[in-house]
Amino acid sequence: MTDTSGAAAGRRRHRVREEALADAMRIARRLLVEEGPAAVTVRAVAREMGLTAPGLYRYYAGHRELVQALVSHLYDELAAALAAARERQPADRPGPRLREVARELRRWALAHPNEFTLLFAKPVADADTAPGAAAHDPSWRFGTVVLGLMVELWRRGGVRVPADLDPGWAAQLEEVREHLSGEPVPLEAIYVFVASWARLYGAVAVEVFGHLDFALTDPGPLFEHTVDDVLAMLGDPAA
């Protein structure tokens, strides 16, 4: 009647499919949050979508793909949260921006322990996360927010570059540099970036997984101290 064009119909079926996929993600997410990682199951998601288990196979090739899609979805969400945090500070002050982003990373992780666990503690590297194929994997999307600010800090000078850079690293760090929008960042600075990144990420992980519970009820100040250190290492002029 109104529109019998094939292209429009094609677009519509595509849209419906997209909505079903989004629905599955919404449900999987809720199961993860409310009942833990073990609850995000093919049958449970299918059930809540109003269809039988094999029906879900029209959308995901199996349980593995389902949770992989969820992981990717969560990386995007985290990246968006970090980007939003970054925008809460003036663009010309990368130091405060990085601090805000670091805080948001911790906040997000603490507020979403199940999600963070899924992202952080994938038992074994997915094999396609080998060094080199960095830019394509989902985790890059949120790491890049932090890395971008570090580049910004480097541009303003002040990053304390180490004198003795392990020679074996040149090749890999080179690889990372290529993904930094062609910035001529020296390898020594990239090394500092990686070290800083590892420190922030590690601090959050240790706290989220409760390995500080034996001593601290509020590790917040400890984390602030870590951020101070990292910013000092990156030569934040406002630190």
Next chain:
Amino acid sequence: MTDTSGAAAGRRRHRVREEALADAMRIARRLLVEEGPAAVTVRAVAREMGLTAPGLYRYYAGHRELVQALVSHLYDELAAALAAARERQPADRPGPRLREVARELRRWALAHPNEFTLLFAKPVADADTAPGAAAHDPSWRFGTVVLGLMVELWRRGGVRVPADLDPGWAAQLEEVREHLSGEPVPLEAIYVFVASWARLYGAVAVEVFGHLDFALTDPGPLFEHTVDDVLAMLGDPAA
């Protein structure tokens, strides 16, 4: 015939039971290593022990208890490995001892990723790990090896205590202090211990979970640098 004493029989049945428990742990461990965490299952362990699934319930109340026992077992093994590493350095040099222990922690984690994941990334604190009931939980057994060396370092002086200690921490740190064999360690020093511990643990975790793979093929030197920092923070005279 030889011995019909009830006590001896009781001891024997007890020994047999202990052996069955040890057997279960051995099998669970192998399954964890060779086929991942998902493979350590009640039925699989029972099967390999030569009995039916419900039979295993005479030894473990359920799947949860089984893997909990495995976790405890692994904590003990890790603690033993760290203690052995500690003994590889002279007793009067706590700095090198701590370095050796830190290296062993990393080595163990990298050599046993599945085990480390199980220990580190328990999705949610087991609720009995709340601050206070520290000394009883299995993780204390291996954390104490590191903490003990830190106390030793403090005793030689040199630990840089922070001037501004968050007042809210006094109570919990006090709790930790009590488990340090009655040493009169100042709370500020204990704060440094916790911070150092978090840093080491976090560095290992980030590496084991592959979050440095995007940049580094060999994060070893980075870890050495972290140990340097920690030892400096603890005022190692030999650093």
Next chain:
DNA sequence: GTGAATTGTTTACACCGTTAACTCTAATGA
């Protein structure tokens, strides 16, 4: 020897991932 633990078993139920075969509906194309 008798009673009671201890250690197993078989059976059963509900859930899981996944495959195969089938139906129905909607888009496609001559």
Next chain:
DNA sequence: TCATTAGAGTTAACGGTGTAAACAATTCAC
């Protein structure tokens, strides 16, 4: 327009899982 085809969904089935109940057998204690 009408036959064809691709897509979405179904039911049935297989092997795997955790766990509970009821039962049998062995071994310990007195």
